[in-house]
Amino acid sequence: MQLRKLESYGFKSFADKVELDFDMGVTAIVGPNGSGKSNITDAIRWALGEQNIRNLRGVKTEDVIFSGSSNKRASGVAEVSLIFDNSDGVLPLEYQEVVVTRRIFRSGESEFYINKVACRLKDIHQLFFDTGLGKDAMSVISQNKVDQILNSRPEERRAFFEEVAGITKYRTRQKDSIRKLTDTEQNILRVTDILNELE
Numbered sequence: 001m002q003l004r005k006l007e008s009y010g011f012k013s014f015a016d017k018v019e020l021d022f023d024m025g026v027t028a029i030v031g032p033n034g035s036g037k038s039n040i041t042d043a044i045r046w047a048l049g050e051q052n053i054r055n056l057r058g059v060k061t062e063d064v065i066f067s068g069s070s071n072k073r074a075s076g077v078a079e080v081s082l083i084f085d086n087s088d089g090v091l092p093l094e095y096q097e098v099v100v101t102r103r104i105f106r107s108g109e110s111e112f113y114i115n116k117v118a119c120r121l122k123d124i125h126q127l128f129f130d131t132g133l134g135k136d137a138m139s140v141i142s143q144n145k146v147d148q149i150l151n152s153r154p155e156e157r158r159a160f161f162e163e164v165a166g167i168t169k170y171r172t173r174q175k176d177s178i179r180k181l182t183d184t185e186q187n188i189l190r191v192t193d194i195l196n197e198l199e
């Protein structure tokens with residue numbers, strides 16, 4: 001699996017449509033301070049399902065939408081698409097090319113798509129579990145991430161290792177199962193109460 005292309009419009013400083021091709025080998029993005037280099041990695045993370053706006057250097061959810069400049073009005077919508085070459089089948093879909101899209105409107109409404117089919121955020125997270133490219137994976141290391149890892153608490157550091165080792169998927173499934181078991185226990189209790197009342 002390889003990230004081949006990024007397409008975006010209305011995301012942070014990129015008011016107009018931007019298309020970036022990532023060829024084989026190393027791609028270096030250079031530019032003056034404040035020109036938007038880090039906004040590109042923010043766009044990648046955001047499209048991969050990052051929900052914590054602080055990890056995208058913002059405060060409010062709509063901070064990812066172009067907020068206007070002296071000669072351009074603010075955008076009402078931001079969209080980022082990541083195009084992956086999946087010819088090695090690492091992503092569990094039977095497509096050679098996989099396109100993941102995230103869109104947000106200033107109203108706060110969010111949309112997610114996999115190959116142009118609407119999906120849930122959870123589906124995006126699950127698609128990238130154990131591929132090394134999830135939102136929490138170490139494939140995107142931001143400027144403060146190294147300090148953050150070094151200064152993290154032991155349990156936070158363990159979470160990093162678990163993601164890299166591919167255990168996160170099972171932890172998430174375990175949490176879901178425990179929640180379902182608790183709900184079922186509650187339901188059984190209610191049914192037992194009702195039965196007792198009827199007897």
Ligand code: ATP
Pocket residue numbers: 011012013014031032033034035036037038039040062063064065066067068
């Ligand atoms: P440096 O080299 O200093 O790290 P950089 O090239 O990585 O800089 P970024 O941090 O990606 O630059 O971009 C910062 C710029 O993005 C700032 O000029 C900021 O005003 C602009 N920006 C961030 N969010 C938005 C937004 N929602 N709308 C418009 N511009 C934005």
